Amino acid sequence: MMLNASARKRGVPLIAMWSVLVPLLNLFVHWRIFIFLRDSALHPVVYAILAILWGVGGVYLIYWSLNWVIEQYSNTWRRRIQPFLFIGPAIGLLGWLLLIPTIRTLVMSFQDENSDKFVGLANYVAVFTNRILLTALRNNLLWVVFGATACIVLGLLIAVLADRSSFERLAKVIIFMPMAISMVAAGVIWKFIYYYQPGDDQIGLLNAIVVSFGGEPQAWTTMTQPWNNLFLIAILIWMQTGFAMVILSAALKGVPEEILEAARMDGAGEFRIFFRIIIPFIATTLLSVTTTIIVFTLKIFDVVMVMTGGQYDTEVVATQFYRQFFMFQNNGYGSTLAIVLLIAVIPVIVFNLRQMRRQGEI
Template sequence: MEVIYRILNVTLAILFGCGGVIGLFYLANYGINALPKPWDRHFLPWAYIAPAMVILSTYLIVPTIQTIYLSFFDERSENFVGLNNYIFAFTNQAMLVAFRNNLLWLILVTGISVSLGLIIAVLVDKVSYESIVKSLIFLPMAISSVGASVIWKFIYAYKPVEDDQIGLLNAIVVNLGFEPIGWLVERSVNNFALIAIMIWLYTGFCTIILSSAVKGIPEDVIEAAKIDGANSWQILWRITIPMIRSTILVVSTMMIILVLKVFDIVFVMTGGNQGTEVIASRMIKEIFNFRNFGRGNAIAVILLLLIVPIMISNIRQFRAQEKIRE
């Protein structure tokens, strides 16, 4: 009976959802056609984007304004405390560790993922097994961050010296004659261990995007450089990178946005403990663990302010690419 009830709910949702969209389209079209000219032409775009704008305002703009408003109140959102929550965010030791870790993530994940993606894209360009290599490298993108974290948790698994190691990495370390390492508890390596997961996940993404850009370089330019005596290294630095610079910047900004929002890997692997806190995980702790909504909202606003300039830069890069294509 429960299965039938669920199927009925799904069916009704599809019917009313699709029917509602179709009905909205015909209603907007009928209303625009009823208007006198030239008003119909002026109102036509607004009639179709109005529903999207309403939904965007309801689920994005209004919550954003509310978050900014609540960031100036205390833990129960009752008393106005001014900038106290922001002062806490930039002076608290745990927050400073989170900022430091996020900076480390930004430098290593963005730098290594984009660099590896570019190197692989250039190396496998026009070889017979290119599609196989790119498929294998892109394969981790099919796994969610949580799923990848669970996989790597087994790889990083640690047991005392006298026990058999069930973690792949520690099994290799022990077989080489060294003592096992607590990859997720040793403060000297745990952040790098988490960063490696994100690099593994997104290098394939960078490779695919940059590979498309590399293939867009005119073949006669490469041939002319080879005739002039340029070697592969010179072609890479003097031709390939300058000609796909806009794509590299777009991919880099996208990676920066993803890194600034990283949460699930840290949450699954360490819970933000042992010095692995990042901004997003600290925000979740303040709101759900400590029930301090003022501080949590302030951290969310700081995260938003860090991401917005990068998003604007990304949009400008997309527009610049579109102008070049035109």
């Protein structure tokens, strides 16, 4: 035992040296590979092959080498260090790609448009007093209240009805199909559906149907508030209902049939079973779907930009952020809008995490 202890003590400097040399060697090797790929004039196919080999092989080499170093430590220290080996790189990347830019954006939100002078809360005051920015905030609220709610309610309703139908697979495929389309492509598709031109010759699908029944064609996306926003929100509902349906349908299949049969034998009606048994049973999944769709809705950008470009009082926070930061070069306003959007998303995520933790404890 004493020999083993003394041998370990003699090996400590060697382990410490390897603990420093191996990460440095990894950094040097991968930096040299990066320089080689950056400066070499290779065929694009060769570039792609080398990048794939470097990405896959490089990650494995980093893991294997660092794990080898950790294996040289005693069991006690190995158990302490190994978790950091697995989660350390992920935390480092999150800090680099998310935390640092967030802090930088927060600092810029307290500066002027050129990020030269500290202006305090002036940008935040402007966001909540400027008419255009207030319209953007109000529209985001419309998207969340009507868009997210409709997606969740329709997704749950379709999931329940589809599970009891003999055409379950076909119905789910049709409802889920829009999820395969990008938001930009969906905007282009619905732009043709809502297309309006003066006269009776209408090429827009919706106006063609209205005219065929003797009605007057309408400029659906340029009419007064809030109707034009509601027609844009319909696109979100068309796309995200399938997502809610699939997730909630999987949760519904996990409800024990014995409980449902017992409730029916006790005389409970289908509505009572739905609200007293099914909803509480899938509450965690329902909360996760709700959170996901609300966060997605708060960040909505593509549809509004493609359909109206934010005109006709359809601006949302994301389009105003893009306009202020990239088009008007107003770093202060743009950063403030980004922080406002972040603040709006944080409570939703925190609430979701608390509910999931509570469910885990139960």
